[in-house]
Amino acid sequence: MVNVKIKKSSFWIGLCCCIWMATGQTHASDASNAEFAQFSAQGAGNFSAAQGKTNWNTVVVSKEGEKRACVTCHGTDPKKSGQHATTQKTIEPMASSVNPERFTDVKKMEKWFKRNCEWRWFRECTAQEKGDILKYLMNANQETK
Numbered sequence: 836m837v838n839v840k841i842k843k844s845s846f847w848i849g850l851c852c853c854i855w856m857a858t859g860q861t862h863a864s865d866a867s868n869a870e871f872a873q874f875s876a877q878g879a880g881n882f883s884a885a886q887g888k889t890n891w892n893t894v895v896v897s898k899e900g901e902k903r904a905c906v907t908c909h910g911t912d913p914k915k916s917g918q919h920a921t922t923q924k925t926i927e928p929m930a931s932s933v934n935p936e937r938f939t940d941v942k943k944m945e946k947w948f949k950r951n952c953e954w955r956w957f958r959e960c961t962a963q964e965k966g967d968i969l970k971y972l973m974n975a976n977q978e979t980k
C-alpha cells in the first residue's frame with residue numbers, strides 16, 4: 836500500500852519535472868539569464884549592446900591575410916540567415932524573434948562561443964565580450980517586437 840503511494844507520487848514529480856524541463860528549454864531568456872549570471876561570476880558586468888555590435892562586426896586579419904568576423908558566417912543582420920564561410924551551409928538567423936531556438940541552451944551557447952571565437956579571433960572570447968555580444972543579439976530581438 837505504501838509502495839503504491841510512493842510510486843504514484845514519484846510519477847507526478849517526474850511528470851512535473853518533464854513539463855518544467857520542456858517549457859524551460861524553449862524559453863530563451865532563462866538560458867540567456869544563466870549565461871549572463873555566469874559571465875558576471877567571471878568578473879564581467881555592465882553588458883553593452885553597442886559594444887557587442889562592435890565585437891560582432893570587428894574584422895580580424897589572419898596571418899594568411901584572410902579577413903574574419905562573426906558576420907563572415909552569421910551575416911550583418913541577426914534577423915536574417917547567414918552562410919558558413921567554408922561549408923557554404925545556411926546558418927539560421929541569430930535573433931530569437933525569428934528563430935525561437937536561439938539561446939535556449941547554455942551548453943550550446945558555450946560550445947559555439949568557444950569554437951567561433953577561436954576561429955574568428957584566434958583565442959577564446961572573454962566573459963565581457965561574450966556578454967556584450969549576447970546582449971546585442973538579444974536586443975536585436977526587441978527591435979522587431
Ligand code: HEC
Pocket residue numbers: 891903904905906907908909919920921926927936937938939940943944947948951952954955956968
Ligand atoms: C566559420 C563560421 C562562423 C563564424 C565566423 C562564427 N560563427 Fe557562430 N556559429 C556558426 C555555426 C555553424 C553555428 C551553429 C549552427 C547554428 O546554431 O545555426 C554557430 C552558432 C553560434 C552560437 C550559438 C547560438 C545558439 O543557438 O545558442 C553562438 C552564440 C555563436 N555562433 C556566436 C558567434 C560569435 C560570437 C562569433 C564571432 C566571434 C561567431 N559566432 C562567428 C558559425 C560561425
